[in-house]
Amino acid sequence: xxxxxxxxxxxxxxxxxxxxxxxxxxxxxxxxxxxxxxxxxxxxxxxxxxxxxxxxxxxxxxxxxxxxxxxxxxxxxxxxxxxxxxxxxxxxxxxxxxxxx
Amino acid sequence: xxxxxxxxxxxxxxxxxxxxxxxxxxxxxxxxxxxxxxxxxxxxxxxxxxxxxxxxxxxxxxxxxxxxxxxxxxxxxxxxxxxxxxxxxxxxxxxxxxxxxxxxxxxxxxxxxxxxxxxxxxxxxxxxxxxxxxxxxxxxxxxxxxxxxxxxxxxxxxxxxxxxxxxxxxxxxxxxxxxxxxxxxxxxxxxxxxxxxxxxxxxxxxxxxxxxxxxxxxxxxxxxxxxxxxxxxxxxxxxxxxxxxxxxxxxxxxxxxxxxxxxxxxxxxxxxxxxxxxxxxxxxxxxxxxxxxxxxxxxxxxxxxxxxxxxxxxxxxxxxxxxxxxxxxxxxxxxxxxxxxxxxxxxxxxxxxxxxxxxxxxxxxxxxxxxxxxxxxxxxxxxxxxxxxxxxxxxxxxxxxxxxxxxxxxxxxxxxxxxxxxxxxxxxxxxxxxxxxxxxxxxxxxxxxxxxxxxxxxxxxxx
Numbered sequence: 001x002x003x004x005x006x007x008x009x010x011x012x013x014x015x016x017x018x019x020x021x022x023x024x025x026x027x028x029x030x031x032x033x034x035x036x037x038x039x040x041x042x043x044x045x046x047x048x049x050x051x052x053x054x055x056x057x058x059x060x061x062x063x064x065x066x067x068x069x070x071x072x073x074x075x076x077x078x079x080x081x082x083x084x085x086x087x088x089x090x091x092x093x094x095x096x097x098x099x100x101x
Numbered sequence: 102x103x104x105x106x107x108x109x110x111x112x113x114x115x116x117x118x119x120x121x122x123x124x125x126x127x128x129x130x131x132x133x134x135x136x137x138x139x140x141x142x143x144x145x146x147x148x149x150x151x152x153x154x155x156x157x158x159x160x161x162x163x164x165x166x167x168x169x170x171x172x173x174x175x176x177x178x179x180x181x182x183x184x185x186x187x188x189x190x191x192x193x194x195x196x197x198x199x200x201x202x203x204x205x206x207x208x209x210x211x212x213x214x215x216x217x218x219x220x221x222x223x224x225x226x227x228x229x230x231x232x233x234x235x236x237x238x239x240x241x242x243x244x245x246x247x248x249x250x251x252x253x254x255x256x257x258x259x260x261x262x263x264x265x266x267x268x269x270x271x272x273x274x275x276x277x278x279x280x281x282x283x284x285x286x287x288x289x290x291x292x293x294x295x296x297x298x299x300x301x302x303x304x305x306x307x308x309x310x311x312x313x314x315x316x317x318x319x320x321x322x323x324x325x326x327x328x329x330x331x332x333x334x335x336x337x338x339x340x341x342x343x344x345x346x347x348x349x350x351x352x353x354x355x356x357x358x359x360x361x362x363x364x365x366x367x368x369x370x371x372x373x374x375x376x377x378x379x380x381x382x383x384x385x386x387x388x389x390x391x392x393x394x395x396x397x398x399x400x401x402x403x404x405x406x407x408x409x410x411x412x413x414x415x416x417x418x419x420x421x422x423x424x425x426x427x428x429x430x431x432x433x434x435x436x437x438x439x440x441x442x443x444x445x446x447x448x449x450x451x452x453x454x455x456x457x458x459x460x461x462x463x464x465x466x467x468x469x470x471x472x473x474x475x476x477x478x479x480x481x482x483x484x485x486x487x488x489x490x491x492x493x494x495x496x497x498x499x500x501x502x503x504x505x506x507x508x509x510x511x512x513x514x515x516x517x518x519x520x521x522x523x524x525x526x527x528x529x530x531x532x533x534x535x536x537x538x539x540x541x542x543x544x545x546x547x548x549x550x551x552x553x554x555x556x557x558x559x560x561x562x563x564x
Contacts, residue, residue, distance in 0.1 A: 001335065002221050002332075005331070005332055005335070005337065005340055008337050008340050008341060008344075009328055009331075009332075009340045009341075009343075009344050010344075012115075012340065012341040012344035012345060012348075013344040013345075013347065013348045014348075015119060015345070016122070016344055016345040016346075016347070016348030016349060017348045017352060019119065019122050019123045019126075020122060020345075020348060020349045020352050021352065022123075022126045023122075023125045023126050024126065024128075024470075025356075025443070025445055025451070025452055025455070025470050026128060026443075026452065026455045026465055026468060026470075027125050027126075027128060027131060027452060027455070028353060028450075028451035028452030028455075029184060029188075029450060029451060029452035029453055029455065029456045030125060030131065030135075030452070030456070031122070031125050031349060031353070031451075031452070032188050032316070032317070032320060032349075032350075032353065032450065032451065032452075033184075033188060033191075034121065034122065034125060034135055034138070035122070035320065035324070035345060035346045035349045035350070036188060036191050036192065036195065036320070036323075036346075037138075037139075037142070038118050038121070038122075038138065038142070038342050038345065038346065039195050039323060039324055039327050039342055039343065039346040040142070040195065040198075041114070041118075041142065041145060041327070041338055041339060041342040042195065042198045042199050042202065042327050042330055042339060042342075043146060043149070043198075044111075044145060044146070044148075044149040044336060044338065044339065045198075045199075045202045045330050045331075045334050045336060045339060046164070046198055046201070046202050047146075047149050047150070047152075047155065047161050047164075048149070048152055048154050048155060048334070049201075049202050049205040049206070049209075050160040050161050050164060051154075051155035051156065051157050051158055051160060051161045052154045052155060052156065052157075053156045053157050054205075054209040054213060054214065055208075055209060055212055055213050057205070057208050057209070057212070058205040058208060058209040059157075059160055061201040061202070061204055061205040061208070062160065062164075062201070062202070062205055063160045063163065063164050064164075064197070064198075064201055065164075065197070065198040065199075065201040065202050065205070066160070066161060066164025066165060066168060066198075067164045067167045067168045067171070068168070068194040068195065068197045068198040068201075069168065069194070069195065069198040070164060070165050070167070070168020070169055070171075070172060071168045071169075071171045071172040071175065071191070071194050072172070072191050072194050072195050072198075073142055073168070073172065074168060074169045074172030074173060074175075074176060075171075075172035075173070075174075075175035075176040075191060076172075076176070076191060077135065077138075077139040077142070077176070078172070078173065078175075078176025078177055079175070079176040079177075079179065079184075079187070080135050081132060081135060081136065081139075082176065082177065083181075083456050083459070084128075084131045084132040084135060085132060086456065086459040086460045086462075087128045087131070087455075087459045087465045088459070088462070088464055088465065089128070089129065089464055089465060089466055
């Protein structure tokens, strides 16, 4: 079982390296927030800890973990989307969006 | 049956996550890809809710609601200038979640659980809480430094590295003790405390400008902690995501330290800008500086055919990105061509400048990486440097005695003329004299970047 898990880890890390090497510096900040949102997947562990009824301590720790991970999932995906929405190619008339200082 | 469905949702989520990350290689496809990744996350969560171990949904629901309430403003309302500290904060949250799950797993094994943890699982839990708690405090300090709640200067004292190393060694000894005999709970909790303290001590001595590397590295640790959670719980999606996160953070950290021509070890233990650089400043400068008025600078810009704008952290601090775009559009309207040159470590996190400029409606095909644009400076009429210093210092290319010698820089000094927007003659983060500011082709426009740019805009308009 452990060996199988090591396989998964090594192969996933390899895929990660190959994919992420090709991300241009232009999108490095969205990349960080995206991986951050994805790492909120630790929710699947936290939810089990919070809901398995293994005593008060486990439930309390699990609850805090659920809050933290959910914050990352929600905030992470939202901010990534907000950033990616800003990247535009076409120069366009943006008089309405110009923020005056 | 339920177990199979759960696993299938995890598999689907893993695929969507990887496709989401791959979509980030193309700016026009990225948004769609990440939305699909969010769908994947939703799938995985629904799959988890079917887990037979879960008997009580109240705390889960409460946590999901509270997390959403906290997460929404962190996603929607944080200004782009505050992105680095925002990301550092969320690294801290993520690591805290991993650490707490590890502690819960350990605690419940001996309180009502099996009363025993195997060596393999204990090793995984150990890594999880060690990396986790180190990242929790480290990322908090990094966020504090970026927000300037904690002084961003490096804080050093004699024997610092020795102390940190001794603490790290102690934590490892405790780790080994717990793996050999998991009932040693004092050792377990002391290890967590030590790692948390180590996180503080390791990030404290690192200066603000080195934060891109630190944040990327903490990102990597956070991912590895999540992967360790996956090993502890026997959950493959956690392992996969942790590995992706870890790989991404590690890769970015390598890229960033390469862009500063420094090794990890140097960033983490060097406390750059401390004692060594102080000596370099000592020389003082009696070199001439040519100051220029906004009017003259505006005329230069108004009649330039090719302009390259070089933004730095100063632009972010002054929130001048909108004024920059306005100026660029004016120059373009008059027939000039404007490009932006982005140094990999400009700003306080990887890619920070790109997001700021994109927010100000600068089309991303005008943003160029260092390697793409360096050859174009000799044909450039005016290079406009806004709040950047060390990344345009020719000493990195020429002066072997300079602390930043060898760092790849933007060859701004090759441009026909250079206008530098700067608050005053203070040295940059590295505390090094910048020959660019004294070059005959360079004129300095002193003042706050935003008000200087506003003046330039109105002057170019009337030119």
